[in-house]
Amino acid sequence: MVQAWYMDELADDPRLPHRGDPCSPVGLEQLRRLGVFYWKLDADKYENDPELEKIRKERNYSWMDIITICKDKLPDYEEKIKIFYKEHLHLDDEIRYILDGSGYFDVRDKEDKWIRIFMEKGDMITLPAGIYHRFTLDEKNYVKAMRLFVGEPVWTAYNRPADHFEVRGQYVEFLAQAE
Known part of the structure; x- marks a missing residue:
């Protein structure tokens, strides 16, 4: 099951867990209220997984590729890691399914506080268009x-502030209605 918590305010190594003291866990229902959805799948059978295919069909995730993020596999690794960690939003949902390894997605809550989501093998997450994350x-x-994407992939990240985008306004409106 996914682990999520409110982050501390320390500015040291972002690869550390950054659990607040005391730790304040965040549950799946709280993530759903932010528009963040989570599934646990069997990553060992991702190529022929009927559950993954069902999700892809229901949500119209028609495009897919696989990325490996490590020094040996990702060109311009250091620069890409910095870009991924800069707070941004997208005009489309961001869908990621962890096939191996682990990392963190951080999302902003309604009060603009960081929630850290630990992702490991088998975890799949959807971040809604317009949510600030890293x-x-x-x-x-x-x-x-x-x-995964609906249609052709769009890789553009808009660094904060990006409140002028219509999708950001729609997301803020969604948050207000989700109370």
Whole structure:
């Protein structure tokens, strides 16, 4: 089961867990109220998994690729890690399925506080368009993930502030209605 918690305010190594003191866990229902959805799948059978195929069909995830994030596999690794960790939003949902390794997705809550979501093998997450978020590896410095999209992929990240985008306004409206 996924683990999520409110982050501390320390600015040291982002690959550390950054659990607040005391730790304040966040449950799946609280994540759902932010528009974040989670599934636990069998990553060892991702190529022929009927559960994954069902999710892809229901949510119209028609495009897929696999990315390996580690020093040996990702060109411009250091620069990409910095880009992934810079707070941003997308105009489309971000869907990631962890096939191996682990890392963290951080999302903002309604009060603009960071929630850290630990992702490991078998975890799949959908972040809604317009949510401010970021990603980092953990101390193992390795993750292999499937990236899914509705239609053709759009890789553009808009760094904060990006409140002028219509999708951000729609997301803020969604948050207000979710109370």
